[in-house]
Amino acid sequence: MSTLVIAEHDNNNLKVSTLNTVAAAQAIGGAIDILVAGGNCGAVATAAAAVPGIGKVLVADNAAYAHQLAGNVSLLIAEVAANYDNILAPATPNCKNFLPRVAALLDVAQISDVTAVESADTFQRPIYAGNVIATVKSTDAKKVITVRTTAYDAAPATGGSASIEAIGAVHDAGISSFVSEEVAVSERPELTSASVVISGGRGMQNGENFKLLDGIADKLGAAIGASRAAVDAGFVPNDMQVGQTGKIVAPDLYIAVGISGAIQHLAGMKDSKVIVAINKDEDAPIFQVADYGLVADLFAALPELEAKL
Amino acid sequence: MKVLVAVKRVVDYNVKVRAKADGSDVDLNNVKMSINPFCEIAVEEAVRLKEAGIATEVIAVSVGDKSCQEQIRTALALGADRGIQVDVQGKVEPLVIAKLLKAVVDKEQPQLVILGKQSIDGDNNQTGQMLGALAKMGQGTFASKVVVEGDKVNVTREIDGGLQTVSLKLPAIITTDLRLNEPRYASLPNIMKAKKKQLDVYTPEELGVAVTSHLTQVKVQPPAARKAGIKVKDVQELVDKLKNEAKVIS
Numbered sequence: 001m002s003t004l005v006i007a008e009h010d011n012n013n014l015k016v017s018t019l020n021t022v023a024a025a026q027a028i029g030g031a032i033d034i035l036v037a038g039g040n041c042g043a044v045a046t047a048a049a050a051v052p053g054i055g056k057v058l059v060a061d062n063a064a065y066a067h068q069l070a071g072n073v074s075l076l077i078a079e080v081a082a083n084y085d086n087i088l089a090p091a092t093p094n095c096k097n098f099l100p101r102v103a104a105l106l107d108v109a110q111i112s113d114v115t116a117v118e119s120a121d122t123f124q125r126p127i128y129a130g131n132v133i134a135t136v137k138s139t140d141a142k143k144v145i146t147v148r149t150t151a152y153d154a155a156p157a158t159g160g161s162a163s164i165e166a167i168g169a170v171h172d173a174g175i176s177s178f179v180s181e182e183v184a185v186s187e188r189p190e191l192t193s194a195s196v197v198i199s200g201g202r203g204m205q206n207g208e209n210f211k212l213l214d215g216i217a218d219k220l221g222a223a224i225g226a227s228r229a230a231v232d233a234g235f236v237p238n239d240m241q242v243g244q245t246g247k248i249v250a251p252d253l254y255i256a257v258g259i260s261g262a263i264q265h266l267a268g269m270k271d272s273k274v275i276v277a278i279n280k281d282e283d284a285p286i287f288q289v290a291d292y293g294l295v296a297d298l299f300a301a302l303p304e305l306e307a308k309l
Numbered sequence: 310m311k312v313l314v315a316v317k318r319v320v321d322y323n324v325k326v327r328a329k330a331d332g333s334d335v336d337l338n339n340v341k342m343s344i345n346p347f348c349e350i351a352v353e354e355a356v357r358l359k360e361a362g363i364a365t366e367v368i369a370v371s372v373g374d375k376s377c378q379e380q381i382r383t384a385l386a387l388g389a390d391r392g393i394q395v396d397v398q399g400k401v402e403p404l405v406i407a408k409l410l411k412a413v414v415d416k417e418q419p420q421l422v423i424l425g426k427q428s429i430d431g432d433n434n435q436t437g438q439m440l441g442a443l444a445k446m447g448q449g450t451f452a453s454k455v456v457v458e459g460d461k462v463n464v465t466r467e468i469d470g471g472l473q474t475v476s477l478k479l480p481a482i483i484t485t486d487l488r489l490n491e492p493r494y495a496s497l498p499n500i501m502k503a504k505k506k507q508l509d510v511y512t513p514e515e516l517g518v519a520v521t522s523h524l525t526q527v528k529v530q531p532p533a534a535r536k537a538g539i540k541v542k543d544v545q546e547l548v549d550k551l552k553n554e555a556k557v558i559s
Contacts, residue, residue, distance in 0.1 A: 097448075101448075122527065139525065176478070178474075179474040184470055184471050245347075263325055292541050305544050305547070
């Protein structure tokens with residue numbers, strides 16, 4: 001059995017979500033190769049080759065893949081997939097964009113957000129915002145899978161020496177093109193890989209008040225997230241959203257501030273190791289999942305917490 | 310231009326779904342059903358394109374048994390012009406839904422297909438992308454802004470850390486994210502009018518699509534429960550606990 005892991009990267013760095021996916025591939029078993037599709041992505045290929053236990057790293061380095069446009073990358077992966085039994089990618093916004101296209105091209109199902117491997121053809125995945133875990137068995141010969149990265153500890157990043165093989169095939173479907181990208185440059189860690197996350201909800205009252213989280217985040221080296229209610233209210237951008245339809249996080253410490261704890265939010269953070277909730281409503285559902293609950297006015301509690309850390 | 314918008318009937322987002330005691334499936338007896346929230350955003354976007362004079366006709370399509378006509382009528386009440394139900398029984402996998410939608414696309418030849426990015430029951434996030442592959446169309450998933458310009462559409466997409474804009478040749482596929490728009494409420498006169506709008510029903514056979522199954526649901530179970538925590542009396546106690554008990558801060 002052989003598995004192809006699709007690398008998540010930004011053409012410069014191999015993202016840790018790739019290593020979570022390698023861990024899932026190891027749970028399935030068999031030989032593992034990594035595909036890096038990008039433009040000027042040599043550094044990523046080098047990093048992927050250092051992951052222990054990888055057979056080879058396939059690199060498709062071409063302008064057509066520079067922005068990983070779904071129309072182009074899916075054709076490439078579907079072609080490379082001919083040699084593999086399993087195609088695995090992390091369930092990141094980027095891979096969620098193109099992997100279902102790959103599955104459709106191969107005429108197989110995609111199994112999204114896999115959290116556990118029971119056997120070579122049977123997997124667990126959350127449905128209904130994680131209120132239910134479904135065990136599904138695939139009847140496809142080739143399996144296309146996205147991996148919920150929080151379910152697997154990252155495989156080691158160094159110590160391996162896989163061979164690197166260039167792929168010449170260029171697929172430009174000619175149906176879409178890249179226009180622009182606005183990515184906020186932040187000193188903070190990424191939400192999905194941070195070991196501490198502090199999130200604000202509707203209780204923050206406005207976007208300006210999110211600054212109250214900054215000092216605490218600085219002291220803890222935390223990423224800052226938000227509930228859907230805070231995003232819907234326009235306090236903060238959607239890429240900060242933690243929840244069923246936003247990002248799934250599982251840090252060592254998750255601090256929920258002014259978040260009531262709707263099921264859609266819990267779906268995105270309840271696998272965190274330690275959960276702290278600060279909310280003035282003592283009946284808020286967030287307290288049912290919190291290890292430590294503090295019933296308090298956040299506008300008094302946050303400055304005090306920052307001072308005491 | 311014609312816009313096709315896909316809608317799905319799902320358990321209302323306020324319902325906390327549970328697994329049946331025997332683990333055979335989720336318990337959906339007597340639960341409230343609604344239009345999937347992301348599909349509602351898709352309908353709203355299509356209707357706005359019509360109001361802006363860009364779309365000439367908005368067609369709402371749903372794949373499901375007869376009960377999904379209720380959600381098609383909701384879309385019609387929100388401003389879609391006519392509806393199509395593809396009549397299938399039971400659960401249908403995203404790949405099959407994409408094939409059925411592809412057949413409808415072939416029939417109707419829309420310039421734009423708008424879908425929700427995911428449905429809140431299966432949480433698959435696949436159908437739009439699969440339809441893109443089958444119809445060989447470009448896709449703008451997780452859209453927060455849609456601008457049609459001539460024979461192209463610029464879609465601004467929610468990505469990790471920010472936004473990305475791609476330009477797609479029409480016809481194209483768009484899947485909606487939260488911030489694309491805020492759907493309107495249907496007015497009573499529009500709900501009444503929607504009842505009279507045309508709604509065609511096709512079978513998969515008529516569309517030439519085999520309803521296949523690639524996955525079997527072995528069982529469903531509740532997720533591992535977290536054990537109950539404690540309430541702390543003040544910030545000082547919280548900091549002490551995090552330092553000395555949980556040992557997650559130093």
